[in-house]
Amino acid sequence: MSDWIEFYDFKHSVIYVNARHRDVHYRTIAEDIRKLVSSPAAHVLDYGCGEATSADLIAASCTQLVLVEAAPNVRASLTMRYAGHPKIAVISAEQAAALPKASFDLVVMHSVAQYLSTAELERLLAIFRTLLKPDGLLVLGDIVPPHLAAPSAALALLRFGAANGFFWAAASGLMRIFVSDYLRLRKTVGLSHYSEAAMIATLKKAGFGVERAAHNIGHNQRRMTFLARPASSAL
Ligand SMILES: C[S@@+](CC[C@H](N)C(=O)[O-])C[C@H]1O[C@@H](n2cnc3c(N)ncnc32)[C@H](O)[C@@H]1O
Numbered sequence: 001m002s003d004w005i006e007f008y009d010f011k012h013s014v015i016y017v018n019a020r021h022r023d024v025h026y027r028t029i030a031e032d033i034r035k036l037v038s039s040p041a042a043h044v045l046d047y048g049c050g051e052a053t054s055a056d057l058i059a060a061s062c063t064q065l066v067l068v069e070a071a072p073n074v075r076a077s078l079t080m081r082y083a084g085h086p087k088i089a090v091i092s093a094e095q096a097a098a099l100p101k102a103s104f105d106l107v108v109m110h111s112v113a114q115y116l117s118t119a120e121l122e123r124l125l126a127i128f129r130t131l132l133k134p135d136g137l138l139v140l141g142d143i144v145p146p147h148l149a150a151p152s153a154a155l156a157l158l159r160f161g162a163a164n165g166f167f168w169a170a171a172s173g174l175m176r177i178f179v180s181d182y183l184r185l186r187k188t189v190g191l192s193h194y195s196e197a198a199m200i201a202t203l204k205k206a207g208f209g210v211e212r213a214a215h216n217i218g219h220n221q222r223r224m225t226f227l228a229r230p231a232s233s234a235l
Contacts, residue, residue, distance in 0.1 A: 003189045004115035007181055008050065009071035015182070016051075017157075017166065017173020023053050024164045025218070029141075030054035032217040033108055036139055036227075037061045042105040045131065047096065047124070048112035052078060059087040062106075068096040102133045110141035110217050110225075114191045118202075121192070125206035129230060138208060138228040141217035145224065146193040152222055160219040196224060203228045 008015070016022035034057055037044060042062040046052065049067040051074060059065040067082070069075040070093040082088040107128045113121055128138050154174050161170030194202065196212055203210040208228035216225045 003185055005070045007185055009073045015177065017161070017176070018169045020164070020166045021161065021169065021173065022051060024160070024166075026051060026053040026055075027057070029110055029218045030057040032141075032215070033058050033110070033139070034061045036106060036108070036137065038105055038137070043103060044106045044108070045096070045099075045104045047093075047107065047109040047128070049078070050074065050111075053081075055082065055088055056085065059085065063087065064089070066091060066096070066099075066104075068093060096131075097127050099131055101130050102136075104131050105133055105136050106139065107132055107136065108139045108141065108217075110139070112142075113140060114142070114144045114193070116192060118192065121202065122206060125203065125208070129207050132230055134230055134232070136230065138203075139213075139217070139225060140199070140203070140228065141223075141225040142220065143199055143224045143226065144191065144193050145222070146195055153220065156220040156222065199224070199226055204231075207231055 016025060030052075031054075033046070037058070040062065043064045043066075044058060044062045045066045045068060046055070046058070047068045049055065049069055052067055052069075055065060055067055065088050067078055067088060067090045069078055069090065075090060075092060078090045082090060109124070109128070116124065125138075132138060157170050157174065158167065161167040200210050200212070203226060207230060209231045210226055210228040213225040213227050215221070216223045
C-alpha cells in the first residue's frame with residue numbers, strides 16, 4: 001500500500017484544506033497526545049507523524065520526541081522545521097526499525113493504520129512491541145471502523161472547520177480532495193478498516209493488553225483510539 005506514502009509526500013498535503021486547517025489539526029492531536037505522556041522523563045515516538053507542525057508541544061512535555069515519517073519530502077521538511085530543536089529527532093521508517101529495544105515509554109501511531117495492509121500493520125506492531133519499555137504504552141489512533149462512509153468524514157471536517165474558522169475553506173477543500181488521487185487510491189489500493197473487536201484481537205495477537213480509549217485523538221469521534229501495553233505474559 002506504499003502508493004499512500006506517495007499521496008502524502010507533498011510539502012503540504014491536499015488533505016489539509018489550508019494552512020489554518022493543517023495547523024489546527026496538528027495542534028489538536030498534539031494536545032491530545034501530550035495528555036498521554038506519563039512523565040517529563042518520557043521518551044516518545046510518533047510513527048507516521050505527517051507534517052507535525054505542533055510537535056514542539058509534545059516535546060515540551062517529555063525528554064525526547066522521535067518523529068518517524070516514511071514520505072521523503074515530508075521528512076525533509078520536518079528535518080528543516082526541527083533542525084536544532086534539542087528534544088526532537090526526525091528519522092525514516094527503516095531507521096525506526098533499527099532503534100535499540102525498550103527505548104520508548106510511549107509510541108503513537110495516529111491516522112496511519114488505514115493505509116497499511118494487515119500484514120504491514122502486524123509487522124509494525126511487532127516492531128513497536130520491541131521498541132517499547134515493558135511498562136510502555138502504544139497508542140493507535142484514528143482507527144476507521146467498517147462501513148464508515150466518506151460523507152461522515154466530510155461532515156466531521158465541515159464541523160471542525162466551522163468550529164475553527166475555516167468552514168468555507170473546508171467546503172472547497174473537500175472538492176479538491178474529491179478530484180485528487182484520494183478516491184482513485186481508495187478504490188485501487190484500498191483503506192483498511194477495523195471493528196473494535198478486530199483491532200483488540202489484532203493487538204492481543206501482537207502481545208499487547210488493550211482497551212479502547214473513551215476519546216479518539218483529534219476531531220473525528222466516529223473513529224477509535226486504542227491504548228495498548230505489552231502483555232507481561234508475552235514478555
Ligand atoms: C493522514 S497522515 C497522518 C499524519 C499524522 N499522524 C496525523 O495524524 O495527522 C498519514 C500518514 O501515514 C503515512 N503512511 C502511509 N502509508 C504508510 C506506510 N505504508 N508506512 C508508513 N507510513 C505510511 C504517510 O506518510 C502519512 O504521513
